[in-house]
Amino acid sequence: MSDFDLYRLSEDHEGLREAVRAVVQAKVAPHAAEVDDKSAFPQQAFEALRAADFHAPHIPEQYDGVGADALATCLVIEEVARGCASSSLIPAVNKLGTMPLLLAASDEVKARYLPPVASGEAMFSYGLSEREAGSDTASMRCKATPDGDEFVLNGQKSWITNAGISEYYTVLAVTDPDAPRGRGVTAFVVEKSDEGFTFGEPERKLGIKGSPTRELHFDNCRIPADRMVGERGEGLKIALRTLDHTRVTIGAQAVGIAQGALDHALAYVKDRKQFGKAVAEFQGVQFMLADMAMKLEAARQMVYVAAAKSERNDPDLPFFGAAAKCYASDVAMEVTTDAVQLLGGAGYVKDFPLERMMRDAKITQIYEGTNQIQRLVMARQLLR
Structure with missing residues (x-):
């Protein structure tokens, strides 16, 4: 992959994004509020993702998987998180759980445990x-x-x-x-x-x-x-190498949550009228939207570059994985909070998905290493 390729997705990647988005809009997002309300595993989302081979896209073809690269896997997670953060943990955690095997397990262990994950029989x-x-x-x-x-x-x-x-x-x-x-x-x-x-x-x-x-x-x-x-x-060494790769997927999840929140905020402010005009026409609101979109796009590009480094197993992946996860999750928390603010009282109630997205965004700053730990990881890489 050349340096220029990092800044433009391939046609295959764009096609994958559209395919995932269609599945999410039809079969995942409609159940997101109920899944959250009942604290219920998103079984319908799992079945839809499994039917489309999006439940564990990273499993290599030799183990009966589709062999998606790291960027493609991030695109799947991002698009699922855009509609339902809980459901995006199906592909994300399947990668997290199996990454130690892909990095270090014997051929026998891989052959025994990866095919059932690829088929969706097991998570x-x-x-x-x-x-x-x-x-x-x-x-x-x-x-x-x-x-x-x-x-x-x-x-x-x-x-x-x-x-x-x-x-x-x-x-x-x-x-x-x-x-x-x-x-x-x-x-x-x-x-x-x-x-x-x-x-x-x-x-x-x-x-x-x-x-x-x-x-x-x-x-x-x-x-x-x-x-x-x-x-x-060698377990701890394997565990930390695993996190170098999978922190990128948490960055992708954070980007997806933030994008979902921005989508809903944009639709609302264009439709909602106050003082005789759409809320979107007020400059203060426009500045908020511009900052949200700017930071979100910076986070997205950082995640995609980190995903490319994960695929190549670049030596600077520990820095980029930590940076992508840290920055994207901080952006997700900021964007979802601002999205709730843009809806005013409507953002604070469950009639709209923004309050759920704000609650979902918070965990991305905590799991797979808190953002304070990410900053330690980055500093350690810089000081080497």
């Missing part, structure tokens, strides 16, 4: 955070103790997206407690049906209510050693 979640190990992932306490040809898993994981819905989980656990900090962690695939593996109650959240968030609990849960992802002791 894949990611278990890294714990109650006392959020930003400080190296302080995790979940343990996997070797026992013959198995590991015995004990402990818990917190804030796990799509927990209870997903069939498979990439779980990080301490296998070598005496190893130097961060070097005794190993990644495993855990299956929903494994004995000793249970879920906590669903969290009661501010936003993304259609995507269940629960704790994972392990009580002498036995895992065959052949489910290890990568080498023993």
Whole structure:
């Protein structure tokens, strides 16, 4: 890809965007309010995305997937988030859960677990955070103790997206407690049906209510050693490499949420009349709209460049992934807040989707590393 290609999407990418947008408008967005209101998993959206192969587009063709590149996957997530942020976590978390496998798993593990995700038979979640190990992932306490040809898993994981819905989980656990900090962690695939593996109650959240968030609990849960992802002791390194790639998808989700909010705000201010003219004709409103659109487009371009770097696995991906996620999520929070303001009282009630979008935007500043952590990541890259 040349430098110029970064600034113009290919015809294939534009065609993909239109295809996803059509599915979202017809079969995802109409259910978004109900999904949010009932805190219900968006099953209709899942079925629509699965039917169109948009539920896990990143899975390579050799594992029966469609083999979408990183930018194409971001376009899918962006367009789904434009209509329903909860539903966009279907493709986003499928990528998050499987990325450790794509980066480090044996051919046997990939062949066993990726095809069911590609077909939509199974979803894949990611278990890294714990109650006392959020930003400080190296302080995790979940343990996997070797026992013959198995590991015995004990402990818990917190804030796990799509927990209870997903069939498979990439779980990080301490296998070598005496190893130097961060070097005794190993990644495993855990299956929903494994004995000793249970879920906590669903969290009661501010936003993304259609995507269940629960704790994972392990009580002498036995895992065959052949489910290890990568080498023993390499788990944290794999986890952090995973986040370099998947933070870009959170940036795409944030861009989609912000675009959805801007769409609705524009339609409203053109239609709503005050003092004898459309609200859109007031210069103060026009300046707000211009700033919203300007920052949104800057965020979009940053995400697309980061996606191109993710596809190439460029050495500066850690900086660009963190920057794209951080900037786009800050923009999403600002744009959705301003969109609520532009609707006035109407923006504050559930008759319009803006208050939902504002609530949904907030999590993009928190998960897959808070934006404070993103700034640490960027600074570390700059100071190297």
